[in-house]
Amino acid sequence: MPITPQELIANLGDLPPLPQVASQVLRVSADPDANAEDLRKVIAMDQALTSQILKISNSAMFGMVREVTTLTQAIMTLGFSTIKSVVIASSAKNLYHRGTVGLQERLIWEHALVSAIASRAFAKSLRFARVEEAFIGGLMHDIGKSVLGVKFPERYGTLLRTVYNEQGGCLQLELDTFGFDHAMVGEALVSRWNLASSLQSAVRWHHDPLHAPEEHQELAAIVALSNQLALEEKIGIGDPRHLEDASSQAMEILKLSSEALAGIKEGVRAAIEQDKSMVAEF
Ligand SMILES: [Fe+2]
Numbered sequence: 428m429p430i431t432p433q434e435l436i437a438n439l440g441d442l443p444p445l446p447q448v449a450s451q452v453l454r455v456s457a458d459p460d461a462n463a464e465d466l467r468k469v470i471a472m473d474q475a476l477t478s479q480i481l482k483i484s485n486s487a488m489f490g491m492v493r494e495v496t497t498l499t500q501a502i503m504t505l506g507f508s509t510i511k512s513v514v515i516a517s518s519a520k521n522l523y524h525r526g527t528v529g530l531q532e533r534l535i536w537e538h539a540l541v542s543a544i545a546s547r548a549f550a551k552s553l554r555f556a557r558v559e560e561a562f563i564g565g566l567m568h569d570i571g572k573s574v575l576g577v578k579f580p581e582r583y584g585t586l587l588r589t590v591y592n593e594q595g596g597c598l599q600l601e602l603d604t605f606g607f608d609h610a611m612v613g614e615a616l617v618s619r620w621n622l623a624s625s626l627q628s629a630v631r632w633h634h635d636p637l638h639a640p641e642e643h644q645e646l647a648a649i650v651a652l653s654n655q656l657a658l659e660e661k662i663g664i665g666d667p668r669h670l671e672d673a674s675s676q677a678m679e680i681l682k683l684s685s686e687a688l689a690g691i692k693e694g695v696r697a698a699i700e701q702d703k704s705m706v707a708e709f
C-alpha cells in the first residue's frame with residue numbers, strides 16, 4: 428500500500444527549507460504591484476545570488492546581445508519570470524549538491540539542468556504557454572533524490588550505485604528500500620517550498636504523467652520527455668529504457684506521433700547543445 432503524505436513526512440522528518448532570499452524573490456515576483464526596484468532590493472541582499480544572476484544573464488542561454496553588468500539591467504532584460512527560474516535554480520543547486528556525494532552529485536545536478544533546458548525547449552516547440560514553469564519543472568523533477576541523499580546518505584548512496592551499474596530501475600529500488608520513491612519526496616519538498624501546484628504535480632508524476640490531475644498533465648508530460656531525453660544524451664544516472672512507459676504516456680497527453688516527437692527532439696537537442704555552456708557555468 429502506498430504511504431500517505433503524512434506518513435512520508437513522518438518518515439522523512441523536516442525537509443530543507445527554501446532559502447529566505449529565494450522565498451522573498453518568489454513573493455515579490457508574484458506581486459502584481461511590485462516593480463523591478465523591489466525585486467532588486469531583495470536580490471541585492473544576497474551577494475552570491477547577485478553574482479550568479481549576473482553570470483547567468485550573460486550566458487549563452489539567454490542570448491544576450493550586450494553585456495549585463497547591473498542587477499537592474501538583468502531584471503529588465505530577463506524579466507521577473509526568468510529571474511524567478513534563476514533564483515529557484517540557485518536554491519536547488521545547493522540542495523542537489525548537499526544530497527549526494529562525488530560523482531553522483533555532479534551527474535544529478537547536470538541531469539537536472541539539462542532536463543530544465545530540454546523542458547523549456549519542448550515547451551517552446553509545443554507552444555506551451557508557461558515556458559519558465561517548464562524550466563523549473565525539469566530542474567526540480569528529481570530533487571527528491573537529493574532529499575533522500577541528505578536524509579539517508581549511506582543507504583541512498585548504495586542504491587544509486589546499483590542504478591549506476593545498471594542493476595535496476597531507480598523507482599522500484601526506492602520503493603523496496605524506503606516504501607516511497609523520489610517523486611513522492613520531491614512533491615513534498617516542492618510543496619514545502621510553496622511552488623505552484625502544477626509544479627508539485629509535474630514532480631510527483633514525471634514517471635507516469637497520465638496520473639497527474641488533468642490540468643497539470645501537459646506540464647508533467649513535458650518534464651517526462653525531457654527526463655528521458657537527458658538520459659538518452661547520457662546525462663544523469665539511469666537507463667532511458669526504464670522511461671519508455673512514461674514517454675508513451677506523455678505522447679498520448681501531448682497527442683504526438685513518433686515522427687512528430689522525433690522532429691521536436693532534434694530541435695531540443697540543438698537547444699541543449701547551445702545552452703550547454705550554462706551547465707558548466709552554473
Ligand atoms: Fe525521476
Ligand SMILES: [Fe+2]
Binds near residue numbers: 569
Ligand atoms: Fe530524472
